[in-house]
Amino acid sequence: MIEMQDVMKKYPNGTTAIRNLTVSIGQGEFVYVVGPSGAGKSTFIKLMYREEKATKGILKIADYDLIKIKNREVSNLRREVGVVFQDYKLLPKKTVYENVAYAMQVIGKKPREVKKRVMEVLDMVGLKHKVRVFPSELSGGEQQRVSIARAIVNTPKVLIADEPTGNLDPENSWEIMKLLERVNAQGTTIVMATHNSTIVNTIRHRVIAIENGRIIRDQAEGEYGYDD
Numbered sequence: 001m002i003e004m005q006d007v008m009k010k011y012p013n014g015t016t017a018i019r020n021l022t023v024s025i026g027q028g029e030f031v032y033v034v035g036p037s038g039a040g041k042s043t044f045i046k047l048m049y050r051e052e053k054a055t056k057g058i059l060k061i062a063d064y065d066l067i068k069i070k071n072r073e074v075s076n077l078r079r080e081v082g083v084v085f086q087d088y089k090l091l092p093k094k095t096v097y098e099n100v101a102y103a104m105q106v107i108g109k110k111p112r113e114v115k116k117r118v119m120e121v122l123d124m125v126g127l128k129h130k131v132r133v134f135p136s137e138l139s140g141g142e143q144q145r146v147s148i149a150r151a152i153v154n155t156p157k158v159l160i161a162d163e164p165t166g167n168l169d170p171e172n173s174w175e176i177m178k179l180l181e182r183v184n185a186q187g188t189t190i191v192m193a194t195h196n197s198t199i200v201n202t203i204r205h206r207v208i209a210i211e212n213g214r215i216i217r218d219q220a221e222g223e224y225g226y227d228d
């Protein structure tokens with residue numbers, strides 16, 4: 001599902017954030033990406049949804065060659081790769097319904113199909129009763145659930161999450177994890193960067209540890225492995 005070979009990312013200011021990184025992630029896997037601050041986790045993740053372009057190497061996700069695709073094809077890639085952020089990134093002037101529906105409308109789905117699917121995913125995240133509410137009227141946990149609904153509404157093959165529980169208390173963090181587990185159980189590959197050692201050590205999955213732009217550990221059902 002995700003193939004990286006000798007991938008390198010050098011930012012315009014000269015910082016090399018990812019060095020000769022090779023990794024393969026199969027369909028349906030759940031992978032935690034861990035490592036100290038500044039290690040390259042966010043860059044690794046940004047390369048996967050083409051927020052950043054690799055400087056060198058081979059990078060393939062689903063049927064897309066991320067080195068070769070043109071900028072105008074990136075919206076097609078984003079149908080296959082949903083993204084969830086630490087700070088939710090919901091559109092503040094749109095309701096819960098509109099935030100989720102928008103992701104389908106921009107790719108030209110028919111209104112009837114949009115309505116059915118949006119209600120389906122909002123039901124899945126337990127927020128069907130909040131369709132008319134604005135993001136500012138929701139708790140952090142609820143906002144993250146909306147952002148997950150938005151990320152999965154087009155049934156992507158891969159869901160990328162950059163610190164999805166970073167702004168949440170433990171109770172809401174577990175709720176988000178339960179939801180990601182359900183998404184994964186439906187066959188979606190999940191790649192999640194996290195600093196949450198309790199989650200990583202409790203809900204065991206493959207752990208990829210990055211330090212200094214390189215993978216220094218890749219363990220099935222691994223541990224968090226840091227003190228922070």
Ligand code: ADP
Binds near residue numbers: 015036040041042
């Ligand atoms: P992490 O997510 O593990 O904290 P990042 O991927 O954000 O790590 O950063 C890896 C390295 O790349 C750091 O040295 C950081 O300062 C640098 N970096 C990240 N983003 C940029 C950018 N847009 N321009 C230049 N350097 C960057």
